[in-house]
């Protein structure tokens with residue numbers, strides 16, 4: 038089933054939680070709603086579910102207006118962050134619940150329910166736990182049972198609200214790979230809420246990045262990572278360095294350090310975003326004949342873990358117009374290189390380095406990038 042969200046707005050009292058949100062989810066797609074706390078992800082999910090009503094806008098399921106269809110009729114399965122398993126029921130009975138409470142005419146027979154539940158428990162690889170109670174399960178196991186329970190009623194749409202939010206990092210990682218594989222097997226149209234970028238980028242077919250009640254960008258994980266549509270998306274998806282300067286005639290001047298932009302018409306204050314691995318780092322040699330273009334910075338701290346070296350650098354304050362090597366950076370500069378390259382350079386904390394962006398994304402204030 039496809040989902041179409043059209044021009045949804047929602048206010049709580051004076052607070053606008055969603056502003057004119059539109060989104061299409063294709064049949065069989067797994068979409069992640071990603072954004073910081075309070076940006077409206079859960080509100081949007083609840084409106085899709087029918088648990089919350091919008092002030093304006095419509096939700097279509099397979100092209101049909103579902104706005105006034107009751108939550109029970111929407112054929113939606115839910116999994117929430119806090120395991121909503123019934124504590125007094127065994128795992129088996131929890132999964133069977135949705136089938137057991139169906140009106141008599143639609144209820145499958147006992148044998149059929151048993152078969153279906155065991156099939157689902159096998160699918161989530163927990164059939165050996167059928168007779169246990171929720172208190173006898175780990176957090177990760179409970180979430181898998183919650184998913185099996187949501188799937189028991191054969192939903193057309195699966196909505197997951199931070200399903201792994203309460204679990205520790207290692208279990209989360211395991212479960213997100215598991216969820217991806219499960220999705221590939223079942224292909225139920227799914228919307229997944231998370232504030233964890235890594236989780237969204239790893240699990241989803243497409244990621245919807247939200248901020249303050251609106252959608253900043255929709256795209257495949259690769260698209261949003263490689264081409265963030267706004268400064269917000271750039272900053273939210275992974276670590277980034279921000280350099281400030283001026284743009285005019287297709288040039289961005291960062292206190293002497295120049296970059297080219299694609300658009301020669303943009304003039305104004307410029308923000309250049311550079312990921313740590315997009316910075317090239319060399320030793321600064323003041324006496325040499327050809328001065329490299331770049332940012333002069335002092336190596337404050339180097340953290341080498343496994344194959345990577347993370348450098349924390351502090352830009353040297355004074356601008357040196359003569360050799361074109363200074364820049365206005367926001368406090369700390371973070372660079373990342375291979376541990377091997379770091380060893381080759383023989384760097385020590387306190388060394389003065391030249392830092393050059395290999396790639397930068399420039400946003401000019403007051404214009405749309």
Ligand SMILES: Nc1ncnc2c1ncn2[C@@H]1O[C@H](COP(=O)(O)OP(=O)(O)OP(=O)(O)O)[C@@H](O)[C@H]1O
Nearest residue numbers: 049052054072073074075076077078079080081232
């Ligand atoms: N029933 C409500 N009454 C009043 N305000 C609400 C209600 N539900 C949500 N809000 C507010 O709307 C905003 C969006 O909430 P929502 O739960 O959708 O955010 P979220 O992006 O899912 O955040 P989180 O990741 O913290 O769950 C928040 O500022 C929240 O306080």
